[in-house]
Amino acid sequence: EVQLVESGGGLVKPGGSLRLSCAASGFTFSSYSMNWVRQAPGKGLEWVSSISSSSSYIYYADSVKGRFTISRDNAKNSLYLQMNSLRAEDTAVYYCARKVEMATIGFFDYWGQGTLVTVSS
């Protein structure tokens, strides 16, 4: 059974940092691109970042570029998101999601339950 379990969320002051983790199990982690998607309270889904299976390709949404860093450790079946210079607008539930890629088709077939990040003084 595929499982994605996020951790590391919490309350942080504006300008602070936080590191999220996503522990994967039930599939060959090193074969899949992984992503972070967030959802602000009462709002829709917003893609944050993606990393290819071997970490060769990394992409960010404009809203987090230069502040967030995605990484992965295939030996530990883990995905990470280092978040620096946090702002109030970064407050959201952060989901990790496995991505299926086929040519120009890409979709998220499994999601974790999410971890809440609250940025407030």
Added chain:
Amino acid sequence: SYVLTQPPSVSVAPGQTARITCGGNNIGSKSVHWYQQKPGQAPVLVVYDDSDRPSGIPERFSGSNSGNTATLTISRVEAGDEADYYCQVWDSSSDHREVFGGGTKLTVL
């Protein structure tokens, strides 16, 4: 950047058919995916590549995509289908961005 437009809400009586649209410039040339999200839960993939269903998703869920509009159709709507629905495309030509629609709240009357 690519924009996907969904109606904020759709209402339907039980047993009827719900249609949720997702508009985008020439979206028919892209592959569209749909997610269902119930309150307090993570999103669940219900349709991928315009019209394919993952295993475990009822046949009542179907999709189509043409021109500037993709549509998620839910037949014989049940109370348990009440949720938020999001469309998504992978804009591989624009810095490999994932794009989500704003979401549609489906209310079962």
